[in-house]
Amino acid sequence: MNRRSLALGIALGLTPMAALLANDWYQWRGPNRDGIAEETGLLDQWPEDGPAMAYRTKGLGSGMASVAIHAGLLYTIGNIDGQTTLVCLNAGDGAPVWRTPFTADKGAANGTPTIDPETGLVYAMSFDGIMVCCDAKTGKEAWKKSFPGDFKGKMESGWGYSESPLIDGDKLLCTPGGAGAMVVALKKKTGELIWSGKAPQGKLRGNDGAGYSSIVISNAGGRKQYVQLVGHGIVSYDAATGELLWNYDRVANTTANIPTPLVSGNYVFCSTGYGDGGTALLEITTAGNKFDVKEVYYKSSKELQNHHGGMIMIGDYVYMGHGHNNGFPACVEWKTGKDLWDKGRGAGGGSAAIVAADKKLYFRYQDGMMAMIDTDTNAYKLLGKFKLATHNGESWPHPVIVDGNLYIRDQDELVVYKISK
Numbered sequence: 001m002n003r004r005s006l007a008l009g010i011a012l013g014l015t016p017m018a019a020l021l022a023n024d025w026y027q028w029r030g031p032n033r034d035g036i037a038e039e040t041g042l043l044d045q046w047p048e049d050g051p052a053m054a055y056r057t058k059g060l061g062s063g064m065a066s067v068a069i070h071a072g073l074l075y076t077i078g079n080i081d082g083q084t085t086l087v088c089l090n091a092g093d094g095a096p097v098w099r100t101p102f103t104a105d106k107g108a109a110n111g112t113p114t115i116d117p118e119t120g121l122v123y124a125m126s127f128d129g130i131m132v133c134c135d136a137k138t139g140k141e142a143w144k145k146s147f148p149g150d151f152k153g154k155m156e157s158g159w160g161y162s163e164s165p166l167i168d169g170d171k172l173l174c175t176p177g178g179a180g181a182m183v184v185a186l187k188k189k190t191g192e193l194i195w196s197g198k199a200p201q202g203k204l205r206g207n208d209g210a211g212y213s214s215i216v217i218s219n220a221g222g223r224k225q226y227v228q229l230v231g232h233g234i235v236s237y238d239a240a241t242g243e244l245l246w247n248y249d250r251v252a253n254t255t256a257n258i259p260t261p262l263v264s265g266n267y268v269f270c271s272t273g274y275g276d277g278g279t280a281l282l283e284i285t286t287a288g289n290k291f292d293v294k295e296v297y298y299k300s301s302k303e304l305q306n307h308h309g310g311m312i313m314i315g316d317y318v319y320m321g322h323g324h325n326n327g328f329p330a331c332v333e334w335k336t337g338k339d340l341w342d343k344g345r346g347a348g349g350g351s352a353a354i355v356a357a358d359k360k361l362y363f364r365y366q367d368g369m370m371a372m373i374d375t376d377t378n379a380y381k382l383l384g385k386f387k388l389a390t391h392n393g394e395s396w397p398h399p400v401i402v403d404g405n406l407y408i409r410d411q412d413e414l415v416v417y418k419i420s421k
Helices: 003-011 016-021 147-151
Strands: 053-058 068-070 073-080 083-090 096-104 114-116 121-125 130-135 141-146 166-168 171-174 183-187 193-197 216-218 225-230 233-238 244-248 262-264 267-271 278-287 290-300 311-314 317-322 328-333 352-357 360-365 369-374 382-387 400-402 405-410 413-418
Touching: 068 114, 073 096, 073 121, 083 121, 083 130, 096 130, 096 141, 114 166, 141 147, 166 216, 216 262, 233 267, 244 278, 244 290, 262 311, 267 311, 311 352, 317 352, 352 400
Parallel strands: none
Antiparallel strands: 053 413, 068 073, 073 083, 083 096, 114 121, 121 130, 130 141, 166 171, 171 183, 183 193, 216 225, 225 233, 233 244, 262 267, 267 278, 278 290, 311 317, 317 328, 352 360, 360 369, 369 382, 400 405, 405 413
């Protein structure tokens, strides 16, 4: 983090740690799980060949996980020599710090690690549902859980566990996908079970099991709850007890439910890809102790859907890549569902993984094209584009912006660009 931000945080009465977290990216989609980096002073345009490269390094292993960054260290997971491995690098130059193999390679390592700044622990998830907790400085293993073995968990389909766990107070929240343990709360220091949240029952769209999304916190209806997208759609659990408060299945598809939901006040904005997915805005209300889910609107998959690149809410608008295996740039007035941009192809091909910073959007396209787009709601404005230096596989891992640098994970490689003025 830059000195100006640290000084500002202290001047506002924040502790150095609280000020640091403003620019850290210690979990999936950033400090608030909303895909927005608290960065300013970034380039408004890029040279034709792209911004300068800070460094490029190898040794991350195979997989589609993004990166988490805290206190100058970068964390990700990858499959190395037949083992799913939690990897730690120096964020400033990419130098290796430590590696911790924690289970046999059973498939692509896709979930981004989560760091707990309070305890100095880091958590990671393997394809086959092995959750490991390690010391963030040394990589020493603290504890481990098996979602299938400990919670009778399962995935909705065959691409493996891809979740990034959530830290909330003394709890670690995650999604085994079991009938009696769809979502669980664990003691973050020991892995001991606090509560289990049951799966929704009845004839529902989609499949049994966990989805490929990650949990977010909502206070809809004046009650703290954990909202998640699973095989049967959106579910919500009471933060204190794990009681299933409500669920909604219309957006569920039968292949893979992936995008992390967006929450704002009493509203939840959700979307899925594939042929039978779609997009919905839900209003959550209460009547006594019961919750009611009102569908404000629903958009079919042809009208609006997000594959797996994520959605970002800024003010009254949601920005996203629209379409299955497509990243058509969309700016949606989230309260009405109206798309204010013409869904043209955009700068690149395939799906688009996105992050936002300094009133700009950064679209990383599946074909390795990187684009910078203005957040102007009146019209789509491309501010720059360039071809990433590597394209070792589908360019799906979400980009990360910290301290004026753009971090790009590409299978075994990490490429970092300087995008600060």
